[in-house]
Amino acid sequence: MCGLAHYFESEGLSTVLVGFVREHIEAIRPPRSLFLDFPMGRGMGKPNDPWFQKKVIRAAFELLNTNNGPVIDDFPETIPVREGRMGYALPPELVLSIDDIGDVNVVLAEVKSEMETLRPDYDAAVAARKRTTVGASGLSVEDLAPFVGGFLGGEIPPTPRKGMPAIPLLKLVVEDLEAYYTETRTHRDSIDDLELMGKWFWEESKAGRLLLLLEAVSVASDNKVMLQIVEMSLMAPRFWSEGPLPGTSAAGW
Amino acid sequence: MTKISEMPAVARDFISNLDLTVTINPSWTKAVPAYERRVSIVSTAAVSRRGDKPFSWLAKDSRTFHKTDRDLVMTHVAVEFDRSAWQQDLNTIIPLDRLEEMAAEGEIDSVAEEHYSFMGAADPVTMEKSARAVAANMKQEGVNTVFLIPI
Numbered sequence: 001m002c003g004l005a006h007y008f009e010s011e012g013l014s015t016v017l018v019g020f021v022r023e024h025i026e027a028i029r030p031p032r033s034l035f036l037d038f039p040m041g042r043g044m045g046k047p048n049d050p051w052f053q054k055k056v057i058r059a060a061f062e063l064l065n066t067n068n069g070p071v072i073d074d075f076p077e078t079i080p081v082r083e084g085r086m087g088y089a090l091p092p093e094l095v096l097s098i099d100d101i102g103d104v105n106v107v108l109a110e111v112k113s114e115m116e117t118l119r120p121d122y123d124a125a126v127a128a129r130k131r132t133t134v135g136a137s138g139l140s141v142e143d144l145a146p147f148v149g150g151f152l153g154g155e156i157p158p159t160p161r162k163g164m165p166a167i168p169l170l171k172l173v174v175e176d177l178e179a180y181y182t183e184t185r186t187h188r189d190s191i192d193d194l195e196l197m198g199k200w201f202w203e204e205s206k207a208g209r210l211l212l213l214l215e216a217v218s219v220a221s222d223n224k225v226m227l228q229i230v231e232m233s234l235m236a237p238r239f240w241s242e243g244p245l246p247g248t249s250a251a252g253w
Numbered sequence: 254m255t256k257i258s259e260m261p262a263v264a265r266d267f268i269s270n271l272d273l274t275v276t277i278n279p280s281w282t283k284a285v286p287a288y289e290r291r292v293s294i295v296s297t298a299a300v301s302r303r304g305d306k307p308f309s310w311l312a313k314d315s316r317t318f319h320k321t322d323r324d325l326v327m328t329h330v331a332v333e334f335d336r337s338a339w340q341q342d343l344n345t346i347i348p349l350d351r352l353e354e355m356a357a358e359g360e361i362d363s364v365a366e367e368h369y370s371f372m373g374a375a376d377p378v379t380m381e382k383s384a385r386a387v388a389a390n391m392k393q394e395g396v397n398t399v400f401l402i403p404i
Contacts (some may be wrong), residue, residue: 001297003377004384006279008295008399011388017401021268022259030401031281037254041335047342053351057400060363062337064284064398074254082258086335104339133340136326152258163308172307172328175336182337192364194335203379235264239333242261 017058018043020086022072027185029070032063036186037078039194040086045079046088050138062130072153088198089240096212098220104152107213111145112156120185125187137161137172143179144205146213174214198237211236217245223233266331272376278377290398293365293391297373298346298404312372313379315387320349320364334404347403352403361391365396373404 003026005015009031010124016032019025020040034058038045044053059075108142122141126132130141150157151170159166182197191197202208215236218226221222231248233239254258257269300306300315300401308316318325323343327336347369369382369387391399403404 001373001377001401003298004371005399005401007377007381008388008401009276009282009382009384010280011392012282012324013388013391013399014282014397015401016400017403019340019403020255021257022254024268024271025351029279031279035254039335039381040333040336041404043404044345044348045343047338050344050351050354053344053348057348058360061287061290064287064290067283069281070279078254081255081358084255084261085264086255086260089261089334112390129341130342131265131323131325133336136328147322147388159254164332168307168310171330175327175332179336179340183340186337186341192337194337194343197337221305234330234332239267239331240261240264242263 002028002030002033005033013103014064016063018056018060018075022074025072028136031069031071031243032060032066032247033070033072034060034063035072035074037075039079039081041078043049045077074186075103082195085240088202088237090198090202090236090238091115092238092241094203095211096209096216097214098154099244101152101213102214104144104149106151107206108145108149108228110209114206115141115145118181121188122180125183128187129183132179132183134176134183137169137176138164139169139173139176141176141180145210148177148210152215152217152224156226163242167223167229170214171229174211177211181205181207202237213244219245235247242246256331270308281326285397287360288362291363291365291394292352292361292398292400294347294349294368295350295387295399295401296347296368296404297402298327298370299372299374300325300370302326302376306371307339308370310381311375311379313375313383314371315383316369316370317390318370320353320366320368329372329404346402348402352400361398365381365391366394367391
């Protein structure tokens, strides 16, 4: 992001950015930057809080009034993070193995039942927000878990989406599945707590367990891309963990 | 402040080893007064309109969305950032409604018709061609101010 600022500025466009990692801003020195001590993914701070969001924008735009740069300012308010983590992290000890899979049909039936139970609240959330972020994969909600289940046997299933191979599609399916749950719960219970949402989905839900089984399959896979997904923490949220997933180096990047 | 040195191990190692090389000389474009600002947002959240081609994992290209578009999806490769915020309110990452309100209140001149998204996981050096194409589009519609928002 900081690097992009230089391109736009050199084209005669004034830029101002917000950023979460102050050391990077200091190193790349974009023209005008507002450092935010917020969790990543919350550039304007707080959802459904127009007053706070505008406060961030106004603080950033104030930097456009400076005559010389680069200039870095600190937004005066903090949204606390836990133990240096800027997002949710799975407990390092919560690791499943392929021996935990058992009958895939049973696993999928449990997820299906769970998702059907959530469905009225998901529909209510979509109606209230007039939008959903579920659907990046292009698959229907009903097809998400079965597609993941197709990987649990250790083989790569055929892709149902023309022009997109199965593994990149799997990434989007995983994120659609999580979004279905978190969109539902944040609306149903009127909560905005990324740690609680992460814990509920990944540690307590049947869908989270399905994805941890997928992670186990990925670690044991001969497929380089499947292994890369877990090496790079691209599927389960282990980027902010205190150590790599056993069997991986976390050095895939 | 969350310092890199205080982050957990996996993140600390990854973030501290990123290549931060800047291959362009720093430029400075004097900003116009607030009442003349026409603002376009550039996000690195890899969002796009539903049905658009998803971003590849290290995409160099960009996607465009209109200021009235709300049916956006995210195809960012990374999972280390919180997605529950934008699920609840698009303005948490792309504050189009807030900018419209500020334009209506006279704090800025106007909100651009078009806004842009990149894949934040990719090296910005590889995005230069796309960024310059985006800049050309912006200038064509009279944008003079770019608000850059990471994910």
